[in-house]
Amino acid sequence: MKTKAVRLYGKDDLRLEEFELPEIKDDEILVKVISNSICMSTYKAVKQGSKHKRVPEDVAINPTITGHEFAGEIIKVGHKWKEKYTVGNRFALQPALNYKGSPYSPGYSYKYFGGNATYIIIPNEAMELGCLMNYNGEGFFEASLAEPMxxxxxxxxxxxxxxxxxxxxxxxxxxxxxxxxxxxxxxxxxxxxxxxxxxxxxxxxxxxxxxxxxxxxxxxxxxxxxxxxxxxxxxxxxxxxxxxxxxxxxxxxxxxxxxxxxxxxxxxxxxxxxxxxxxxxxxxxxxxxxxxxxxxxxxxxxxxxxxxxxxxxGSTGGNTDDLIESLEMTSKGLINPAVMVTHIGGLNSVSETILNLPNISGGKKLIYTNIDMELTAIEDFEEKGKTDEFFSNLAEITKRHNGLWSLEAEKYLLENK
The missing domain is CATH 3.40.50.720 (NAD(P)-binding Rossmann-like Domain)
Structure with a gap:
């Protein structure tokens, strides 16, 4: 099937492209990505290109999909994993694989495994390590933000x-x-x-x-x-x-x-x-x-x-237990990862956002990968709403949530964009 993705070809070289995914193997899983939050680590990888420790040296001829803070739905499950994962279920992901000591991880190193895409293939190692987790929550953005949390x-x-x-x-x-x-x-x-x-x-x-x-x-x-x-x-x-x-x-x-x-x-x-x-x-x-x-x-x-x-x-990244703790605290209402988010956008806005990330004020930039939408600050919804009913409604929703992104806002966006 075809997918759209923002792929890295080298230093400062990002391209939004549509291409064919291969048929999944018996030990792989096909998923639909719904949300991905953009991390400063992605910007660092883009600025360094193949010199980054997680980016393959041959990235110029085998581009990798960017983004590692993502969540979505399971579309197809290889035979090996049918007992553990079910088509239609939602997932969260811990991208710090460290598989057999390799620095490779989604968002930096894989041709078909990264968050800034519509559909991707999750390889066997993610399941072997328990890094692909069934997610029972309602908000995709909460699962995406569980990674930075x-x-x-x-x-x-x-x-x-x-x-x-x-x-x-x-x-x-x-x-x-x-x-x-x-x-x-x-x-x-x-x-x-x-x-x-x-x-x-x-x-x-x-x-x-x-x-x-x-x-x-x-x-x-x-x-x-x-x-x-x-x-x-x-x-x-x-x-x-x-x-x-x-x-x-x-x-x-x-x-x-x-x-x-x-x-x-x-x-x-x-x-x-x-x-x-x-x-x-x-x-x-x-x-x-x-x-x-x-x-x-x-x-x-x-x-x-x-x-x-x-x-x-120094500490960098978390482990699977840390991600589970984040999801559990979020589900209980103890923490609200939405405090980190200040901008919302679609897949078409990813390349420009990553390349200019240090110069864009505010907090996390949350991307919904199956829509087109200019990266927009939540605080600008009201102004845009003067001429666009979609943003007017989003502004009303975020106001009800103390100016924060929310499950209500996400549902409205996914149903109306």
């Missing part, structure tokens, strides 16, 4: 703390501790705030910094100080742009005792160094933001590493 959750599970004289790490953030999320008003930062104020292992104090006042205001509106307090977390948002010595100010908020857990959500040298400076004893800094510069570096205080047992780690 799983990365966030994995970051909180990756931090660790120690006890003097005991050679054993206690995994996870410090329960009841002080936490800072630096550069935290972007899409992944919002997901992190939502998770940490609603998960079981919470800090007592959470500071979120950014230098973009508009992003901070949106964060405060969708993840309020009152909501955090209701869940036992003292939350404070701070714009550090005009603070002369931000690390001193941040330390003053915790009586200069330092922070148990610090997350750096933007790959900026000054932010990484700031995070190191505010660590308390046994503090753990997670450099969550992935830089594109392989020579990226920042100063570290080795005196504190030696005498105060501070540490720096």
């Amino acid at each position: 799983s990365c966030i959750i994995g970051g909180f599970h990756s931090n660790y703390h120690t006890k003097s004289g005991v050679y054993q790490h206690e995994m996870g953030i410090a329960k009841g501790g002080n936490m800072a999320i630096l550069g935290g008003a972007g899409p992944m930062g919002l997901g992190a705030i939502d998770y940490v104020i609603h998960c079981e292992r919470k800090p007592k104090f959470l500071i979120v910094t950014d230098i973009d006042e508009k992003r901070l205001q949106r964060a405060q509106n969708v993840l309020t100080v009152e909501e955090a307090k209701k869940n036992g977390v003292e939350l404070k948002y701070v714009n550090t742009k005009n603070i002369e010595k931000p690390e001193e100010y941040l330390l003053s908020l915790v009586d200069n005792k330092g922070y148990d857990d610090v997350y750096v959500y933007a790959p900026i040298k000054i932010l990484a160094e700031q995070g190191d400076k505010i660590l308390g004893k046994d503090g753990c800094l997670n450099f969550f933001a992935g830089p594109t510069d392989k020579d990226f570096s920042a100063k570290v205080n080795y005196y504190n590493i030696h005498y105060s047992a501070t540490r720096i780690i």
Whole structure:
């Protein structure tokens, strides 16, 4: 059958094309993709082309389908998997395959396996590893966003703390501790705030910094100080742009005792160094933001590493358990991944969106792959609605949901676009 997909041919070379999919093998599954959210990691792969560790060297002659945060419906099941997967069922996917040590994964490495497409073929390894999951939820966008949320959750599970004289790490953030999320008003930062104020292992104090006042205001509106307090977390948002010595100010908020857990959500040298400076004893800094510069570096205080047992780690991606946790918390209404989304578009808008991703303000860009629609900010629905009834109705729906994307909005879009 034919599919449409945005394929990578090399550095900065993306093409929306229609082509024929081969017949699936006995150990493969054919699916229809409904939604895919665009990740900054895809932009990094496009900027590096075949030099990216997940992109094959022969991508110029064997292009790969982009996108790895996707969900949809199962169309056809190979004989091997008929007992586990059923035609018509919905699915969610954990793209971090790590199959037999290979770095290859959907969205970077496969000819027929990626999210920015109408139909794709899921290979045997995804099922062998349990990465293709039956999904019983209603919202496709929630299943798509479970992937970035799983990365966030994995970051909180990756931090660790120690006890003097005991050679054993206690995994996870410090329960009841002080936490800072630096550069935290972007899409992944919002997901992190939502998770940490609603998960079981919470800090007592959470500071979120950014230098973009508009992003901070949106964060405060969708993840309020009152909501955090209701869940036992003292939350404070701070714009550090005009603070002369931000690390001193941040330390003053915790009586200069330092922070148990610090997350750096933007790959900026000054932010990484700031995070190191505010660590308390046994503090753990997670450099969550992935830089594109392989020579990226920042100063570290080795005196504190030696005498105060501070540490720096990095985490990227999540595992299947993290994705399951995200789906379960979403289904229970504990978290709302829609806080990350600020733009909606169709498959025709993907190439331009990826190539210009750092220059497009806001949060996550959510794509519905079987429709054509210009990438549009949710906040612009009302203005477009003055001349387009479709956007007028979408604006009314999002208003009812505190300006956020929702199941109601998704259903309306899929039925009317």
